[in-house]
Amino acid sequence: MTDQSPCGVIRAELRSAQPFTKYPTTFLAIPWAKPAIRTVPVPEWVKRAVYRCQQQLRFARGLTIPSGSLFLLQFSGLEVGMHARVMLSSVTKDDIPLGDIRSLKSTWYEFETLTERLQSAGLSVEADSRIDFTSVRTEIQRHLKGKYGFEVYNFQNTPSDGGSPERVTILESHRSHLVIGIFGSKTGWKVPDQDPLTPTFREWRAALETPLKFKIFAFKGSLTVRKPPALEGLVREITDYKNGMIYVEFGDAADLFASLESAVQDYVNKAVAGYARDYAAKQPNSETEQWLLLPYRARVVEMRSALERVAQWQGVKQGMLALDSSIQPVELHCVPDNFSIPESRKFAAYIFDDETSGGKSDLTGTLHIVASFGGVTDLQTRRHLGNFEAAEVYSAPWGFYATVPASGIQCLYLPRCINSLVMQSKLSGAISWLAEHAQQITALATRRSQILKLVSGPADSARISKARTGRP
Known part of the structure; x- marks a missing residue:
């Protein structure tokens, strides 16, 4: 239609x-x-x-x-909006050196009036003068909105809808496309509840769940100051993530503005390139038409060949994927139609059972990757794992990651892979997500390996004994 x-x-x-x-x-x-x-x-x-x-x-x-x-x-009939949304998250009780703002001449929005704006706010423009965080954040908000057209959320300047501040800001950290945190030395006010973190750091904890959209700019030396244990753990998680990938230190406001502009430029470039690539990939092409004309079994063969080729481009070598400091075994599977169709789903029906059969000698916890020509739903992934209640499912634009933590079973589901371009786009996103959660993936694979050894140990011993005696 x-x-x-x-x-x-x-x-x-x-x-x-x-x-x-x-x-x-x-x-x-x-x-x-x-x-x-x-x-x-x-x-x-x-x-x-x-x-x-x-x-x-x-x-x-x-x-x-x-x-x-x-x-x-x-x-006149279309919804206004679709602006990228950015959240500014910081405590406003600090002040920092201003620095040499002349270095911002070619990058900062309406730089020619920056000196006038600072002076009208009662601030000195000398490099060794100091500027408060409220003024810093106001200038950043103006820059992001004016230069990029972003919709900027700043809790202090946003009318409340009646919800508690900590709940509203946590929701916003999930909703925003980019979360920018700025840290000087103050930790903010304490909420009278069981959570030891202040609202600002709760926002950061929430943003850390999707680290690719999270950037922290910290005043030099501020993160090394001794902090309460709960905050210390969060700070360590931020600074250790991929060797400091999501945080940058600054020495003054000019340095902060320059670093923020560079980070936003990088984020925008990646977002635009990724969106254009994904949009092009989702369009049906001659390969899609060719697969559609094939019967299920032949379609699976073609899809499997394409998936193996794409996986190799993404770093899967001889069934192994490097994740952080570990090597994760993977197995590739294809489903020729919607996962809801039994005749289609049967091509991946017993992939977890196969781990405990066939007399495998390595017995390594495997990460399964299932590319489906048709759609896949959350409920279908849970049923596929064989333990509906215990399954944990993570949803993302590229598909689903599902696991049963108790058994260590893990599987990626890539829906609507209508051609190899879509496969490449979805698998690339999935592998990026795996890299972010490498420690969790490796731990589950180790657990799966230990369980398989326990399950197969007696069976292997019996099989070896029969082989030696010649008994059936």
């Missing part, structure tokens, strides 16, 4: 006008345009596609394409 929604019509027109798989970075977020001017370079094929959209969609208030490479698009 053809998608006749506004977004569906526009996407269809753009797909027909340009092969996205050939030009994966040529993507315009036209469906999310709000009633405002969107000024971007536009090639002729987009102009023609947008014109056809105007003819089809009566909700368009107006559409003009001025000379050159700019266009104005106004929609």
